[in-house]
Amino acid sequence: MSTPRIAFIGAGNMAASLIGGLRAQGVAAANIRASDPGAEQREKIAAEHGISVVQSNADAVQGADIVVLATKPQVMKTVCEALAPSLKDGQLVVSIAAGITCASLAAWLGARPIVRCMPNTPALLRQGVSGLYANAEVSATQREQAEQLLSAVGIALWLEEEKLIDAVTAVSGSGPAYFFLLMEAMTAAGEKLGLPRDTAEQLTLQTALGAARMAVASDVDAAELRRRVTSPNGTTEAAIKTFQAGGFEALVQQALNAADRRSAELAEQLGQ
Structure with a gap:
């Protein structure tokens, strides 16, 4: 499977850990792009990982195969509604934001392949564990891509029911x-x-x-x-x-x- 091009919306700690894990696995810097509203954070992530970091979310997702939503849950609706016109059909959206359901993401972004994840903080040391749930639009290849993404910082486990994300949150997230x-x-x-x-x-x-x-x-x-x-x-x-x-x-x-x-x-x- 060819290496997908990945865009991170938000470049905070969890996004940075995923980017670092991907780079450690040999993913080229040219295949990763991120956006963040903070100039200092953009400079830090660009310097640490050698990737392109921009201010505009719309610019970040251009040409990406996977869009990773790594913003705070409280601003996710606003971010998604603004980002929706810039997304292309078939782009996989991976959300690592706690508490945001696939249905909510689909309402804000339109019907598309969505994988919802619940990672935990040991991911910062690449010792994390994540629960993953894919909606019906996600292809087998996209499932594999999402699993590889989260496996960069630990173990990735698939869930058959989205409601089990709450149990994952209770056991490993918290x-x-x-x-x-x-x-x-x-x-x-x-x-x-x-x-x-x-x-x-x-x-x-x-x-x-x-x-x-x-x-x-x-x-x-x-x-x-x-x-x-x-x-x-x-x-x-x-x-x-x-x-x-x-x-x-x-x-x-x-x-x-x-x-x-x-x-x-x-x-x-x-x-x-």
Whole structure:
């Protein structure tokens, strides 16, 4: 498959991470263009990645095979309605804006191939995971192109129903903050147990990193890994039982349910 020409509407952090990932994979700078209203941001992205960065969204999409919408959700309607006359038939639109449905995008841009994505912030380190949903107008080739685009910053997983984007948001989109909260709590608890603050923090962060790498590399699930490090009547079992007695699993489910509901509410509000 030939390398598609890609235009980014908005050149903020997530767009920059995608551009960097594409360039690291060998995509030529000539195949990537971006637009951004801020002169300083345009200069920064152009200098870092060697691509053309312009002020006009209409100029950015000329000749592009893929148009990546990377603006803030709150301004997406305005941006799309202004951009619509400049889009050509068959151009694939990929939206990485949270809370904007394919139906809303189609209403603002006209009927066209649209892939909606929910990436997460570890994409900035090319360690992200994204949920992708394609509408009926997206061809097999365009699905592959969208997957390659998001794979530049991590893992890309396809969804068969758009409503599952809300669940992806609850699990992985918001997920990094859950782990940061646990890291905060473990660091604070270690300090209260007498460890110096920096020591407690280093122990916590390296343990989190090591556990995640073990889980990714393992051929068994997280439950089995937990069992393997939980000796009967040992220290780990004492801690795990305390978590469970406090309703840990139920609390996690409640938290993700709340995030899922809020994602759906925001989609309704932003799509008006």
